[in-house]
Amino acid sequence: MTATAPVDLTAALPAVRTLTLADLEGVVDELAAYHAHFAPLFRRREQQAWAALYLRGLLTADVPRKNVEAIALRLLGAGPAADSRVRTLQQFLSASGWDDTAILAAHQQLVVETLGEADGVLIIDGSEVPKQGTHSVGVARQWCGHTGKKDNCQAGVYLGYASRRGYTLLDRRLYLPEAWFSADYRERWRACGIPRGTVFQTKHELAGALVEEAVGARRVRARWVVADEGYGDSPALLDRWAATDLWYLAEVARDTQVWFLTEPDGQTPRARPVCWVPPQRPSRKGRVPTRERLHPASPAKQRVDGWAAQVPAARWQRYRLLEGSKGPLVAEFVAVRVVAVRDRLPGPEGWLLVRRTLPEAGEEPAYKYYLSNAPAETPLGELVRISGMRWPIEACFAECRQELGLDHYEVRSWRGWHHHLTLVLLAHHFLVRLQRRLDPRAGGLSAGARAAAPDRAATGAAGAAFATGSRRAERDRSPGAAARAAPPARLRPGGGLSLARLPATAQTGCLPLPPPPAPTTAGRHQLT
Secondary structure (H helix, E strand, O other): OOOOOOEEOHHHOOOOOOOOHHHHOOEHHHHHHHHHHHHHHOOOHHHHHHHHHHHHHHHHOOOOOOOHHHHHHHHHOOOOOHHHHHHHHHHHHHOOOOOHHHHHHHHHHHHHHHHOOOOOEEEEEEEEEEOOOOOOOOOEEEEEOOOOEEEEEEEEEEEEEEEOOEEEEEEEEEEOOHHHHOHHHHHHHHHOOOOOOOOOOOHHHHHHHHHHHHHHOOOOOOOEEEEOHHHHOOHHHHHHHHOOOOEEEEEEOOOOEEEEOEOOOOOOEOOOOOEEOOOOOOOOOOOOOOOOEEOOOOOOOEEHHHHHOOOOHHHOEEEEEEOHHHOEEEEEEEEEEEEEEEOOEEEEEEEEEEEEEOOOOOOOOOEEEEEEOOOOOOOHHHHHHHHOOOHHHHHHHHHHHHHHOOOOOOOOOHHHHHHHHHHHHHHHHHHHHHHHHHOHHHOOOOHHHHHHOOOEEOOOHHHHHHHHHHOOOOHHHOHHHHHHHOOOOOOOOOOOOOOOOOOOEEOOOOOOOOOOOOOOOOOOOOOO
16 A cells, blocks of 8 residues: 655744854843843842853853853953852852742743743653762652663753744752651751752652643643653643643553543444442342442453554554654554543543554554543644654753753752752743744844844943942952953854854844843742
């Protein structure tokens, strides 16, 4: 049988784009304007200045590891006051009482302006950072995806956002293993500054809270939430997401059992499972039954891989979609309505989506299985498109690790972990906004227009971002004054999503930013 041409969905998925050195001319003013959007949310001017410096360091410092010391020495220079400046930047990151919650709220609102679509996709995934020693907050021997084995690491749960316009990260939660709530960890709990009242939460519970808070605050535009098998294996989490009125598409294991409503041929209907309360025995002895059970006449559950193996070849439909840096992928899909299992009884009705690869000669196809609560009228093509919207969060992790120092931090405290990750999220979104402006398909300047744009000196914007907030600080601690004396950073070789330095000329076309939010009036530091 001749194979039909695949339906091409690549244009409906976000693409991985790269920035060239020519694209980076004159972004000093843009970074200063971007930082100014968040500056009023810091409690003091010194905090504003150090935040600007750290943000610039994450984006531009050409150092092997973007930790506090390397950023301070690279951007502020060495000298008699270097140790003092390093300690001050360390204190800003690890102990300073600025409000992550307000900054992330402003960040999420800005992401909606950059990437928001009515059918946007929230993405849940975890990321781990290997650590030496046992004193960093949350560190324990646990599964580490970065090393591919059980290892000493910190684990976080992250919320991403993707649309046809691009992708970035919205929020993060640090996972505290259950052992950290035992008496043996009381001293480490105190040393790390973990807030009182913090309770143990599983990764599934953290994932549920991340989505609920984003949806409940009405800061994001989203229709879907997607996750891999590590989160899709929790029916309680899927029901929690469904309660937010989002449609989920979650990968599940091949041995997942459901009740199928259609035979593999796609034409013959199957009987639905039915719950019932058994009648009392004729003898009327014993308790009156009250608990629901599966009716004896109901069909049996079936594994998803067993059903997929029986699907005729003609039912599979081919689609071409993107999967990150791997480029276009052609795979075959089929979908069927099913009834999910809840506590061994029939649960909500939804979709099972099955994907199989087109193997090379002599190889077996690889299958993936997804459950979704999307409405029955959802087209197959839409389910397929959403299945291709999970990889962006993996791209976010890779870009933040390789270019923005996501895993380079050397802070041990609860506050330090959250502060560092907040600024990494802001740095990544800055690059996303820059990409969109430089992409002609998104209404940005073409390469010819950028080349023809007149250069203008950027003497005030960068210095003001780093110096203005430090005038009341000690002179040897001023990040602005030292930055002006530091030598310019060198361009780093290689492509990818990166900014090797902040060039000395400003771009004529700047990013459209809304007015900065009002300063926070909160008197105490709060962490999300």
